[in-house]
Amino acid sequence: MRLITHNMLSCNIKGVTNGFPLKIEAEKVVEKEVDFNPDFLRHMFAKIEWKALVEAARSMGYAELPEDSPDATVIESADETFLRKLHHALLELHLEEGALVCPETGRKFPVNKGIPNMLLHEDEVKQTVCIDLRKGNEPTRIRSPKDRVLMQDVCIDLSLQVP
Amino acid sequence: MNLPVRKVTADVNRSQPRRVDVNTEPPFLTLEKLIPQLLKRQSTRGQEHERYLRFRGQSGRCSEYVSDHNSSRDFLVSVFPDVNIKPSGESSLAASGFIAVGLFVLPLRNSVAQSCRIVPALKTLKMSTRPELLAPPEIFYDDSEARKYTSSSRIVEIQARLSERALELLALPEDDVPRFLLDIGCGSGLSGETISENGHQWIGLDISASMLNVAVEREVEGDLLLGDMGQGLGLRAGVIDGAISISAVQWLCNADKSSHEPRLRLKAFFGSLYRCLSRGARAVFQVYPESIAQRELILRQALQAGFGGGLVVDYPHSTKKRKEFLVLTCGSVPTSINDGHKGSGSEDDDDDSEDEDNGMVCVSDRNRPRKKQRTNKKGKGREWVLRKKEQSRRKGNDVPADSKYTARKRKSRF
Ligand SMILES: C[S@@+](CC[C@H](N)C(=O)[O-])C[C@H]1O[C@@H](n2cnc3c(N)ncnc32)[C@H](O)[C@@H]1O
Numbered sequence: 001m002r003l004i005t006h007n008m009l010s011c012n013i014k015g016v017t018n019g020f021p022l023k024i025e026a027e028k029v030v031e032k033e034v035d036f037n038p039d040f041l042r043h044m045f046a047k048i049e050w051k052a053l054v055e056a057a058r059s060m061g062y063a064e065l066p067e068d069s070p071d072a073t074v075i076e077s078a079d080e081t082f083l084r085k086l087h088h089a090l091l092e093l094h095l096e097e098g099a100l101v102c103p104e105t106g107r108k109f110p111v112n113k114g115i116p117n118m119l120l121h122e123d124e125v126k127q128t129v130c131i132d133l134r135k136g137n138e139p140t141r142i143r144s145p146k147d148r149v150l151m152q153d154v155c156i157d158l159s160l161q162v163p
Numbered sequence: 164m165n166l167p168v169r170k171v172t173a174d175v176n177r178s179q180p181r182r183v184d185v186n187t188e189p190p191f192l193t194l195e196k197l198i199p200q201l202l203k204r205q206s207t208r209g210q211e212h213e214r215y216l217r218f219r220g221q222s223g224r225c226s227e228y229v230s231d232h233n234s235s236r237d238f239l240v241s242v243f244p245d246v247n248i249k250p251s252g253e254s255s256l257a258a259s260g261f262i263a264v265g266l267f268v269l270p271l272r273n274s275v276a277q278s279c280r281i282v283p284a285l286k287t288l289k290m291s292t293r294p295e296l297l298a299p300p301e302i303f304y305d306d307s308e309a310r311k312y313t314s315s316s317r318i319v320e321i322q323a324r325l326s327e328r329a330l331e332l333l334a335l336p337e338d339d340v341p342r343f344l345l346d347i348g349c350g351s352g353l354s355g356e357t358i359s360e361n362g363h364q365w366i367g368l369d370i371s372a373s374m375l376n377v378a379v380e381r382e383v384e385g386d387l388l389l390g391d392m393g394q395g396l397g398l399r400a401g402v403i404d405g406a407i408s409i410s411a412v413q414w415l416c417n418a419d420k421s422s423h424e425p426r427l428r429l430k431a432f433f434g435s436l437y438r439c440l441s442r443g444a445r446a447v448f449q450v451y452p453e454s455i456a457q458r459e460l461i462l463r464q465a466l467q468a469g470f471g472g473g474l475v476v477d478y479p480h481s482t483k484k485r486k487e488f489l490v491l492t493c494g495s496v497p498t499s500i501n502d503g504h505k506g507s508g509s510e511d512d513d514d515d516s517e518d519e520d521n522g523m524v525c526v527s528d529r530n531r532p533r534k535k536q537r538t539n540k541k542g543k544g545r546e547w548v549l550r551k552k553e554q555s556r557r558k559g560n561d562v563p564a565d566s567k568y569t570a571r572k573r574k575s576r577f
């Protein structure tokens with residue numbers, strides 16, 4: 001996983017309000033050379049959360065990025081020194097083995113062979129609660145398919161209350 | 164179907180599996196007879212019911228182990244007179260006992276018959292041509308299936324063609340700037356490779372570790388994530404330039420665990436996708452819906468999540484070549500969230516691609532939910548009304564005379 005992806009990832013465990021940025025615990029980092037494309041970097045720059053990137057790059061052993069987000073003139077300028085650094089940080093550093101840690105819950109998502117395992121346990125998935133009108137307002141989980149059919153139209157999905 | 168000695172007795176009331184030695188016991192039913200019967204029962208149930216026939220329970224009513232001495236394979240066949248879900252205490256697939264497929268129950272990682280033998284046994288039986296009905300995706304796409312999938316030149320070619328088409332429908336700006344895309348259900352990276360060939364960067368998400376391992380071996384250029392799209396995508400808002408998904412979303416229509424509810428999983432998926440796409444971005448899904456109901460379920464959930472757009476069908480008249488693409492747009496007209504502009508916008512683009520493909524493409528309007536069709540603000544216009552009235556007159560109907568009030572504009576609150 002490269003840092004461009006890390007910069008987009010957040011933890012979506014139920015109840016977590018700020019799952020970004022995931023902390024990187026690096027065990028193995030590899031570098032792979034990628035063609036330099038300033039247009040792509042300029043396009044992506046607006047979407048990058050700068051602080052998270054600086055922090056992430058540092059935890060991968062790369063400390064060349066400036067602490068504060070450079071302004072637009074640096075991005076657009078013909079001098080490519082900065083863009084080269086950005087390029088290296090975003091696209092050439094790979095987290096091969098290690099873990100991503102949710103900043104709020106401390107839940108670890110292991111990274112093996114460069115692939116973060118983002119699968120949630122059942123109890124971490126944003127829950128849906130059903131209100132069974134026949135039995136008052138007591139929330140119950142859907143029990144059987146029969147209930148599901150009966151209650152299909154009174155399902156309330158709590159996960160969508162955010163943001 | 165030509166099967167060797169699989170013979171089975173089916174006693175649904177016994178709770179313990181009983182081993183049947185097919186060589187000594189008098190056979191009641193042969194598997195060949197049993198399967199069509201069970202499948203028939205399955206399909207005569209209502210749509211709603213059918214979807215929930217696949218579930219997992221710890222104390223399924225097992226009936227018989229069936230041994231096939233020729234291939235030394237064991238599997239368990241079970242008849243479920245009723246759907247019966249145990250809602251609690253299930254943690255992982257492997258830990259619990261069974262997976263029910265239609266009316267069959269198969270033990271997983273069981274000492275007698277291991278999942279790695281069961282699933283291939285089922286595949287060779289060809290009980291269903293739809294992989295979604297055989298097993299959950301993370302079980303179906305095991306190591307051997309992942310390898311088989313990726314080494315078949317036919318599949319590689321089909322997937323590449325589908326991905327190419329999906330990218331075309333994504334209609335990214337032609338400014339040679341690479342974009343940051345999402346490949347949902349990326350599998351072994353066949354679809355992702357097409358994205359790379361077109362010069363873009365991508366993240367791939369898949370639920371099958373085996374498929375992702377093959378992708379790693381093939382050194383795909385995108386980043387890979389192991390995840391379940393039905394749990395929602397954990398991505399920041401507005402960062403992705405577009406998403407494609409090739410032959411994957413229909414998997415969400417099945418409930419593989421008792422906690423699964425297809426409608427809500429689709430909702431979680433589309434909701435989180437909508438959030439992470441940048442405004443004006445598109446998502447294109449090539450899907451194989453099992454039925455009209457399934458197609459509508461997918462489409463409805465997408466529209467409810469806020470997407471505009473509709474269905475594009477390539478080769479609509481060929482059963483074999485027919486391919487469906489769900490083309491979704493994400494808030495391209497910021498001021499009018501729900502007024503059909505988006506819909507008509509994407510239709511125009513679809514028309515462009517129609518020309519390119521020599522008219523092989525049509526936009527299927529029939530399957531679009533009614534809501535979409537009603538939302539054209541401008542209405543049909545006076546000319547259209549006059550023409551329709553004229554047509555009706557010619558048929559001999561009693562039609563009011565035309566006047567200056569015909570098809571006049573109404574106040575907006577009307
Ligand atoms: C037919 S394969 C297509 C793979 C790839 N897109 C291609 O074109 O070669 C479908 C893929 O969808 C994945 N899939 C199914 N359900 C999924 C889910 N809930 N979340 C993520 N991926 C899923 C499967 O693991 C499988 O790799």
